[in-house]
Amino acid sequence: MTAAQADLAGASSEFTSSSGSPGSFVIDTPRVEDGAAIWRIARDSEVLDLNSSYSYLLWCRDFAATSVVARDAAGAPMGFVTGYVRPQRSDVLVVWQVAVDDAHRGKGIAAALLDELTDRVVRDLGITGVETTVTPDNIPSDHMFTAYAARRGAVLDREVLFDGGLFPADGDVAHAPEVLYRIGPLTTG
Template identity: 70%
Template sequence: MTAAQADLARARNEFTPDTPPPAVVIDTPQVEDGAAIWRIARDSEVLDLNSSYSYLLWCRDFAATSLVARGAGGEPVAFVTGYIRPERPGTLVVWQIAVDHGHRGRGLAATLLDALTTRLAGQGVHTVETTVTPDNTASDRLFTSFAERRGASLDREVLFDGGLFPEGTHQPEVLYRIQPIGPRAHVGAGDGDGTAG
């Protein structure tokens, strides 16, 4: 194990959803955070980047089902966006999760996911859905670990075949359905941290 790997393992073991990394505050996004969230998504280099306008709207219209992690200066350093499915009010769809490159390895993605689902479980949410492309190992690890921490089942099925996308090169979007989401457990080593969605 290299020194960097040891630092990463230590960081993942030190931080849990109850104790976010030092100088990081978990908060509801504000419209003013939209540009920073867009930049974090863009710089991830793996998320489908939406228009900057859509991130502003997300911070306005879906703030209750999204979170940001703020750094020491109050700027967003990570985010999770989601929405409640209109026809299934007990289901949270996690749209995107991303962590700024300089804040990875601290368990922030898992912390945000746990904080959001804990908050919404009190409002009747019992199922989490997201889609993951087959090449996104960070997302797979993050959501598999989340299901294990919650003692929940994780079912996978192709939701949108790659051929449905206009560019013709998009990988299939695999639906991950995690249910029921019970009480949270602590984030530990091996939990994904980086970019998901």
């Protein structure tokens, strides 16, 4: 972790829900202790490919500077965005997963997380673009990233990154293709 990434890992911001509903949340960097809660949120989303619980612990340790978590008033995670700087393109943030606990969906938390993370990595790490993958049947993610690009005044390009046939078969269920979304150039919001 670079010095800039270490500084970034300690940042937090407070937000009021954009839906006008009571309550607020804090956007913070994830800690190892958040790994189990983040794993549960991913599992309960029923749309994300679930990684091992161990990987979420590692993510909170090794990629905290490029990830964010939304915390409720008690400090418990209620949503997250995990990301990393692409090794071959140090100006690109790859957004790995975005999820919000079911009880808190529809309040603009995912968008706030994505915007806050982007502001931080653009300012502190010199990121100029975001990449993520979305399966064609994941309409909510498509809408979120399309709206994100529009809010940022950025271009959104799509192309198939991994054809579904590249994934191992899971019984009779074939994996959908993963479509690469390239969003940029980015500036702070």
